[in-house]
Amino acid sequence: MKYNPVELILKKRDGYALAETEISFFIREYLAGKIPEYQVSALLMCFFFQGAMPVEISALTRSYIESGKTLSFPDDLPVADKHSTGGVGDKLSLMLAPIAAALGLYVPMISGRGLGHTGGTLDKLEAIPGFNTQYSMEDFKDLVLKHGYALVGQSPQMVPADKMIYALRDVTATVESPALITASIMSKKIAEGAKYLVIDLKIGSGAFMPTLSRAKELAEHLIATGESFGQKVKVLFSNMNSPLGSAVGNALETIEAIEYLKGNYLPDTYEITTALVADMLLMAGFAADFAAAEKLIQGAVESGKALSKFAEIIEAQGGNPRVIEDYSLFDTAKYEVPIIAEKNGFIQAIDSRAIGYALVRIKAGRMKTSDILDYSAGAKLPFKIGDKIMAGEELGRVYCNKESEGKEVARLIQSAYAIAELPPKKEPLLY
Amino acid sequence: MKYNPVELILKKRDGYALAETEISFFIREYLAGKIPEYQVSALLMCFFFQGAMPVEISALTRSYIESGKTLSFPDDLPVADKHSTGGVGDKLSLMLAPIAAALGLYVPMISGRGLGHTGGTLDKLEAIPGFNTQYSMEDFKDLVLKHGYALVGQSPQMVPADKMIYALRDVTATVESPALITASIMSKKIAEGAKYLVIDLKIGSGAFMPTLSRAKELAEHLIATGESFGQKVKVLFSNMNSPLGSAVGNALETIEAIEYLKGNYLPDTYEITTALVADMLLMAGFAADFAAAEKLIQGAVESGKALSKFAEIIEAQGGNPRVIEDYSLFDTAKYEVPIIAEKNGFIQAIDSRAIGYALVRIKAGRMKTSDILDYSAGAKLPFKIGDKIMAGEELGRVYCNKESEGKEVARLIQSAYAIAELPPKKEPLLY
Numbered sequence: 001m002k003y004n005p006v007e008l009i010l011k012k013r014d015g016y017a018l019a020e021t022e023i024s025f026f027i028r029e030y031l032a033g034k035i036p037e038y039q040v041s042a043l044l045m046c047f048f049f050q051g052a053m054p055v056e057i058s059a060l061t062r063s064y065i066e067s068g069k070t071l072s073f074p075d076d077l078p079v080a081d082k083h084s085t086g087g088v089g090d091k092l093s094l095m096l097a098p099i100a101a102a103l104g105l106y107v108p109m110i111s112g113r114g115l116g117h118t119g120g121t122l123d124k125l126e127a128i129p130g131f132n133t134q135y136s137m138e139d140f141k142d143l144v145l146k147h148g149y150a151l152v153g154q155s156p157q158m159v160p161a162d163k164m165i166y167a168l169r170d171v172t173a174t175v176e177s178p179a180l181i182t183a184s185i186m187s188k189k190i191a192e193g194a195k196y197l198v199i200d201l202k203i204g205s206g207a208f209m210p211t212l213s214r215a216k217e218l219a220e221h222l223i224a225t226g227e228s229f230g231q232k233v234k235v236l237f238s239n240m241n242s243p244l245g246s247a248v249g250n251a252l253e254t255i256e257a258i259e260y261l262k263g264n265y266l267p268d269t270y271e272i273t274t275a276l277v278a279d280m281l282l283m284a285g286f287a288a289d290f291a292a293a294e295k296l297i298q299g300a301v302e303s304g305k306a307l308s309k310f311a312e313i314i315e316a317q318g319g320n321p322r323v324i325e326d327y328s329l330f331d332t333a334k335y336e337v338p339i340i341a342e343k344n345g346f347i348q349a350i351d352s353r354a355i356g357y358a359l360v361r362i363k364a365g366r367m368k369t370s371d372i373l374d375y376s377a378g379a380k381l382p383f384k385i386g387d388k389i390m391a392g393e394e395l396g397r398v399y400c401n402k403e404s405e406g407k408e409v410a411r412l413i414q415s416a417y418a419i420a421e422l423p424p425k426k427e428p429l430l431y
Numbered sequence: 432m433k434y435n436p437v438e439l440i441l442k443k444r445d446g447y448a449l450a451e452t453e454i455s456f457f458i459r460e461y462l463a464g465k466i467p468e469y470q471v472s473a474l475l476m477c478f479f480f481q482g483a484m485p486v487e488i489s490a491l492t493r494s495y496i497e498s499g500k501t502l503s504f505p506d507d508l509p510v511a512d513k514h515s516t517g518g519v520g521d522k523l524s525l526m527l528a529p530i531a532a533a534l535g536l537y538v539p540m541i542s543g544r545g546l547g548h549t550g551g552t553l554d555k556l557e558a559i560p561g562f563n564t565q566y567s568m569e570d571f572k573d574l575v576l577k578h579g580y581a582l583v584g585q586s587p588q589m590v591p592a593d594k595m596i597y598a599l600r601d602v603t604a605t606v607e608s609p610a611l612i613t614a615s616i617m618s619k620k621i622a623e624g625a626k627y628l629v630i631d632l633k634i635g636s637g638a639f640m641p642t643l644s645r646a647k648e649l650a651e652h653l654i655a656t657g658e659s660f661g662q663k664v665k666v667l668f669s670n671m672n673s674p675l676g677s678a679v680g681n682a683l684e685t686i687e688a689i690e691y692l693k694g695n696y697l698p699d700t701y702e703i704t705t706a707l708v709a710d711m712l713l714m715a716g717f718a719a720d721f722a723a724a725e726k727l728i729q730g731a732v733e734s735g736k737a738l739s740k741f742a743e744i745i746e747a748q749g750g751n752p753r754v755i756e757d758y759s760l761f762d763t764a765k766y767e768v769p770i771i772a773e774k775n776g777f778i779q780a781i782d783s784r785a786i787g788y789a790l791v792r793i794k795a796g797r798m799k800t801s802d803i804l805d806y807s808a809g810a811k812l813p814f815k816i817g818d819k820i821m822a823g824e825e826l827g828r829v830y831c832n833k834e835s836e837g838k839e840v841a842r843l844i845q846s847a848y849a850i851a852e853l854p855p856k857k858e859p860l861l862y
Contacts, residue, residue, distance in 0.1 A: 009604035013479065038468035042603035045476035048444065172473035173440035 001029065005039045012046040020059035027063035027161050037168060044165070044174040052179035057221055058228040060179070064187035067161035071108060071141050071193040078284040079106045079144075080196035082276055083185055086118040088206040088352040089243035089381075093121045093151070094257035095273050098309035100280055101148035102300040108144045108192045110154050114365045114373075117206065117356025119253065122153050127250040127375035129329055131319030147313055159187045178214070182221040190229045196283035197226060197233045198276050203431065204241035206352025212237060212431060234279040237431035238272050242350050242384040245269040249364040249378010249399060251330040258324055261307040268384065271429050273297075331376035333399035337406035339379075339414050341389045346423040350385055351416040358412035362400045374401060379413060386424055432460065436470045443477040451490035458494035458592050468599060475596070475605040483610035488652055489659040491610070495618035498592035502539060502572050502624040509715040510537045510575075511627035513707055514616055517549040519637035519783040520674035520812075524552045524582070525688035526704050529740035531711055532579035533731040539575045539623045541585050545796050545804075548637065548787025550684065553584050558681040558761055558806035562750030578744055590618045607639070613652040621660045627714040628657060628664045629707050633671035634862065637783025643668060643862060665710040668862035669703050673781050673815040676700040680795040680809010680830060682761040689755055692738040699815065702860050704728075762807035764830035768837035770810070770845050772820045777854040781816055782847040789843035793831045805832060810844060817855055 003025050012018055018026075026043065029035040052060070073079045082096055097107045111121035111133075122133045133153040135143065143150035156163070162184050169175045189197050199222055201215050202208075209215040219235040226233030245266050247256040260269060278293035287293035300306045311321040323329045359365050363374035381396035383389060395417060400406030434456050443449055449457075457474065460466040483491070504510045513527055528538045542552035542564075553564045564584040566574065574581035587594070593615050600606045620628050630653055632646050633639075640646040650666040657664030676697050678687040691700060709724035718724035731737045742752040754760045790796050794805035812827035814820060826848060831837030 006602055006604050013476070013604050036468070038472040038599060038603055041469040041473040042476050042605065045444070045473050045480075046604075049476075049480045168469060171437055172469055173437050173444050173477075174473065 001034065005029070005035050009039060009043050009046060012043060012050060015050050017053045017056050018059070020055065020062070023056060023059040024063040024066070027060070027067065031067055031161055031164065040165070041168055041172040041174065044169055044172060044177070044180065047179050048174050048177040054221070054224045054228065057179050057182050057225050060183040061187045061190065061225050061229070064159045064161045064183055065191045068159050068191065069137055069157045070191040071137055073106065073141075073144075073193045077106050078104065078196070078286070079108060079194050080198070080280040080284055081107055081109055081189060081192065081194040082198050082200060082280070083189055084200040085202050085208055087202045087240040087244055088117060088119070088356045089245050089248040089253065090119060090202070091124055091245060091247070091253040091257045092200065092269065092273050092276065094124060094254060094310075095260045095269070095306075096277055097149045097151060098261060098313065099273070099277050099297055099300045099306040102305040102309045103281065103286060103296055105148070105280055105284060105286070106144055107149035108140065108194060109149060109151050110158075110188060110192055111151060112154070113369065115369065116367065117353045117360070117365065119248070119250070119356075119365060121151065123373055124250045124254045124257075125151055127254050127330060128314055128319040128323050131314060132317050143316060147316055148309065149313060151313060151317065154188065158191050162187050176208070178218040178221050181218060182225050186222060186225045186229075190226070190231055195231060196280055197231055198279040198283070199233065199235045200272065200276055201235050201237050202240035203237055204239055204352070205350065206243060206356060207240035232283045234283060236272075236275055236279065239427055239429050239431070240352060241427060242268070243352050243355060243381050244272070246380050246382045247378060248355065248359060248381060250373060250375040251332075252378040252380065252399060255327050255330065258307070258310070261301060261310055263301055268429055275430055331374070333376040334401045335399070335403045335406050337398040337400065337403065337410045339395040339398060339410045341391055341393050341395045341417070341419065342414065343391045343419050345389065345419040345421050347383055347385050347387050347389060347417055348420045348424045349418040354416040355379070355381070355413050358409045358416070362398070362402070362405050362409055376401065379409075381413070383417070386426060388423075389419065432465065436460070436466050440470060440474050440477060443474060443481060446481050448484045448487050449490070451486065451493070454487060454490040455494040455497070458491070458498065462498055462592055462595065471596070472599055472603040472605065475600055475603060475608070475611065478610050479605050479608040485652070485655045485659065488610050488613050488656050491614040492618045492621065492656050492660070495590045495592045495596075495614055496622045499590050499622065500568055500586075500588045501622045502568055504537065504572075504575075504624045508537050509535065509627070509717070510539060510625050511629070511711040511715055512538055512540055512620055512623065512625040513629050513631060513711065514620055515631040516633050516639055518633045518671040518675055519548060519550070519787045520676050520679040520684065521550060521633070522555055522676060522678070522684040522688045523631065523700065523704050523707065525555060525685060525741075526691045526700070526737075527708055528580045528582060529692060529744065530704070530708050530728055530731045530737040533736040533740045534712065534717060534727055536579070536711055536715060536717070537575055538580035539571065539625060540580060540582050541589075541619060541623055542582060543585070544800065546800065547798065548784045548791070548796065550679070550681070550787075550796060552582065554804055555681045555685045555688075556582055558685050559745055559750040559754050560760060562745060563748050574747060578747055579740065580744060582744060582748065585619065589622050593618050609645070609649040609652050612649060613656050617653060617656045617660070621657070621662055626662060627711055628662055629710040629714070630664065630666045631703065631707055632666050632668050634668055635670055635672035635783070636781065637674060637787060638671035663714045665714060667703070667706055667710065670858055670860050670862070671783060672858060673699070674783050674786060674812055675703070677811050677813045678809060679786065679790060679812060681804060681806040682763075683809040683811065683830060686758050686761065689738070689741070692732060692741055694732055699860055706861055762805070764807040765832045766830070766834045766837050768829040768831065768834065768841045770826040770829060770841045772822055772824050772826045772848070772850065773845065774822045774850055776820065776850040776852050778814055778816050778818050778820065778848055779851045779855045780849040785847040786810070786812070786844050789840045789847070793829070793833070793836050793840055807832065810840070812844070814848070817857060820850060
């Protein structure tokens with residue numbers, strides 16, 4: 001071997017930066033089965049403790065990318081994408097992608113599945129009967145070129161190193177490293193060929209990042225890494241203390257997204273979706289300022305073009321586009337269990353993470369990747385932090401197929417809301 | 432499983448102390464093959480970065496001990512031992528153990544083999560034709576009870592967890608953790624039944640610990656851990672900037688030790704051996720002060736009792752005790768290559784580590800545990816830091832069986848000596 005893996009671990013452990021050739025050696029030999037997992041996990045833990053220089057993160061990102069195939073689009077095509085760090089009730093991709101495509105951007109959107117308290121775009125899409133998210137990279141590219149976007153899962157041919165290393169991080173407590181998170185996110189977004197990337201970095205009780213300062217460190221890494229590959233990156237910091245929108249749960253969220261494309265906005269999803277699409281349009285030079293971008297976005301929705309784009313991709317990806325008009329084509333829960341507020345007051349805080357985990361019990365989410373979902377399960381939770389509520393009033397509603405489980409989940413969700421007499425300090429939705 | 436291993440890694444990673452039950456769970460399940468090595472190496476790296484509380488180190492030590500069998504001796508038996516952190520030319524065990532046994536202490540000495548630049552007591556003993564170092568724990572105990580001491584290798588029945596974890600640390604850059612070093616040393620010394628333990632903690636160019644401050648942290652852990660098991664521990668900090676004594680190499684060192692027991696002391700080996708045995712005698716209540724202890728030690732050597740004890744154990748362990756009178760019974764090197772000083776001056780510094788590694792080339796030491804030694808190979812290096820030398824004078828001599836290799840080693844050793852005009856600052860042998 002060109003290097004001694006122990007010496008590379010030692011170097012990183014003692015705070016020295018690894019060279020690009022050293023990082024690519026380590027990843028390549030690991031994939032080739034020549035470096036054992038126990039050395040990889042030791043190195044990952046050193047990255048957790050020592051952080052990494054921008055050049056190291058770029059090298060790691062490059063080694064992930066080079067482990068698989070990449071997509072490339074013609075130079076003059078405005079290829080843009082969004083990444084979200086994950087939250088509760090985050091169905092923004094389902095609105096954002098058709099709007100952006102309706103406005104002439106090309107969006108090669110590769111999404112993931114839900115795990116733990118957070119949902120995943122693929123699961124929400126698969127709540128649409130027949131919708132297929134598994135495509136070869138070639139077919140995915142064809143879909144994007146033909147329809148302006150596509151909504152698929154990650155191909156095993158793309159960044160396989162990230163997949164292997166993510167699985168190892170997950171079982172070795174090395175997930176929460178800004179350097180490793182950056183390489184994981186950026187390798188996929190660069191390999192898919194996006195030239196403009198907007199990142200929805202969520203902060204708060206329902207997000208992986210608890211504080212703004214941690215999020216800022218991550219944002220700097222994301223932007224620097226994108227730049228080192230010639231990709232423009234914009235990071236938005238959004239508040240994930242209240243679940244996003246009203247619905248949480250796969251079919252319920254997809255329906256909420258369709259309603260949005262019909263012009264039935266909710267204030268929080270409107271603000272964040274518009275901000276994200278506006279940044280994509282601004283980076284691609286489609287609008288001169290936010291006001292112009294917002295006008296374009298409103299036009300795409302209000303003209304019905306974005307909804308048509310959604311119908312178009314549903315049909316192209318094997319789904320039944322009639323769901324747009326007939327929500328009964330979605331799986332529907334047998335029971336609706338109300339969640340009742342126990343006292344008068346203002347909502348001070350919402351434990352969105354606890355809500356996400358509670359909903360796993362009725363299979364609206366999963367704990368293990370092998371868990372099977374119930375698309376119909378979920379909740380509608382229209383109240384936000386700062387809202388006033390009266391004892392006995394309905395805080396929300398749980399949708400389930402086993403009433404006893406639904407009642408338990410309603411109880412858990414109810415206790416995720418902290419209610420007190422005085423209104424809390426107002427928090428912004430975007431920082 | 433009682434605990435989730437990932438959560439335990441996370442807890443340690445984030446700086447919280449693990450509970451005794453959590454540590455014993457982790458070690459036990461690893462030994463049972465239920466926790467994979469990649470999780471163990473991640474946890475070990477967290478110990479490296481976060482350190483450990485005394486209770487955690489005790490728990491780790493206990494879990495190592497409980498992974499195997501232990502020895503115990505009658506309560507009234509003064510069972511004492513020495514541990515050295517390893518150096519170049521360190522043959523002190525070969526003098527210390529027979530002296531201590533001659534004075535009535537019981538010394539269940541378990542030693543290791545050389546690796547890298549440092550030598551190992553077992554290899555030096557095996558340079559004696561027929562000498563056997565592999566005994567069951569029962570037979571080892573019988574030898575100690577009958578002869579007052581024995582000089583053996585570690586039984587696989589004893590602290591197997593340490594053996595497994597040490598092997599993993601070695602390939603994951605987690606050796607240099609004071610917490611992990613402490614558990615590794617102390618588990619063996621407690622499992623062997625020693626009530627009094629003196630530790631020769633070596634500092635300097637030929638040692639694993641480069642500085643006194645790092646060594647002091649380790650010493651505090653060693654003492655606290657011993658105390659938590661009811662063992663008295665004394666730590667001596669010794670200077671390992673010059674190789675110890677004159678000989679480096681297995682047969683050469685054993686001969687030097689025999690000469691010592693015949694009363695032919697060298698100043699540095701005399702000072703450290705006497706200090707170590709004196710501490711054993713003081714802890715066991717065999718002497719009231721250092722002066723009294725030194726007198727006992729001198730008496731043991733000058734009466735010939737210590738040498739008889741050495742002959743006794745050589746015979747008991749299957750070796751040929753006639754080596755004591757007839758050094759030609761040892762393997763003897765074909766060639767002696769002089770190492771010539773290139774300039775006049777005082778020796779400023781000696782790179783003992785480089786000397787150790789140079790001697791590996793003629794098989795006086797090994798790089799891998801599977802390497803085969805040449806017992807006859809080595810060097811005699813009588814000069815110490817501060818000594819005056821003239822250009823053309825012999826700095827020392829390499830003993831080898833291939834003259835060309837010997838010349839190369841002589842060249843390497845020669846360049847390990849820094850010589851300058853003015854005498855260097857005098858360093859103590861014991862700090």
